[in-house]
Amino acid sequence: MQFLADAGMAPINWRKSMQSQRSFQKTNQGSLFLVPTPIGNLQDMTYRAVQVLKDVDLIAAEDTRNTQKLLNHFEIETKQISFHEHNTVQRIPQLIEKLEDGISIAQVSDAGMPSISDPGKELVAKCVEKGITVVPLPGANAGLTGLIASGIVPQPFYFHGFLDRKNNLQLEELQKLTVHKETLIFYEAPHRLKKTLENMVSVFGGEHQAVLARELTKKYEEFLRGTLDELNDWAHNDQVRGEFVIIVAGFEQTNPQTDSTKDLPVNEQIDRLIEDGMTVNGAIKQVAKQQGLNRQEVYRQYHEI
Structure with a gap:
């Protein structure tokens, strides 16, 4: 499992025999609940998510200060512990020990689904290895929210998330993606959007159809639909604010740029x-x-x- 190696942890030792999990069967261990949080609009929090955060013994949060605002809004008094990309190696053994001692834990990221371009996957993998119950809750996800309103064919789709920040590696990533017929979904921060769109124009071609979904579920939610050239021009001639989902139409058998x-x-x-x-x-x-x-x-x- 590459993500564990990247985090400085040993790869998962998957069991040789199939593992069966009955999520709500009583055991002596605690359960790990994966709880999505709103991506902008607090009204998107589900009743079940609020109840789970109230019922568990501990909340493992990406940023405890950010999550505390959510807890205060819903009058949730459960204790928090920090769990983010910079303390994964030391925190996971502590959380596993608590779960094995019967403590129930909810894991949340700052916004959206845990593990999707956010912390969580390493803890889930270790729980699976240890036979600890992992219970996922449905909820907000920026990629799918942007996809269904993009106007581009919604399925099949390929979720890529964030591209590499290094320019040459990002270009390589984009080049490899030109073999995909599926609609492509990316995440991007405002300060990197211009360079990413420039690279997409360079690799995918300026006439390729794409959509920028900005500030999803928030007051200034906006969809910009057009060619990559048009979106690139917009990004270079307007104030780029907010978090972005980039939806790019899939490719035919060959990349138009490659044909020439x-x-x-x-x-x-x-x-x-x-x-x-x-x-x-x-x-x-x-x-x-x-x-x-x-x-x-x-x-x-x-x-x-």
């Missing part, structure tokens, strides 16, 4: 991708895959080995 270069010599195709910001090895891998060639042969040809 596919008949060029292999080395020229690689050079074009490098000029667009990809690494040399990334470009070699991409061209080899597109042309159905052996990657090592393409590598040797490009480097004249």
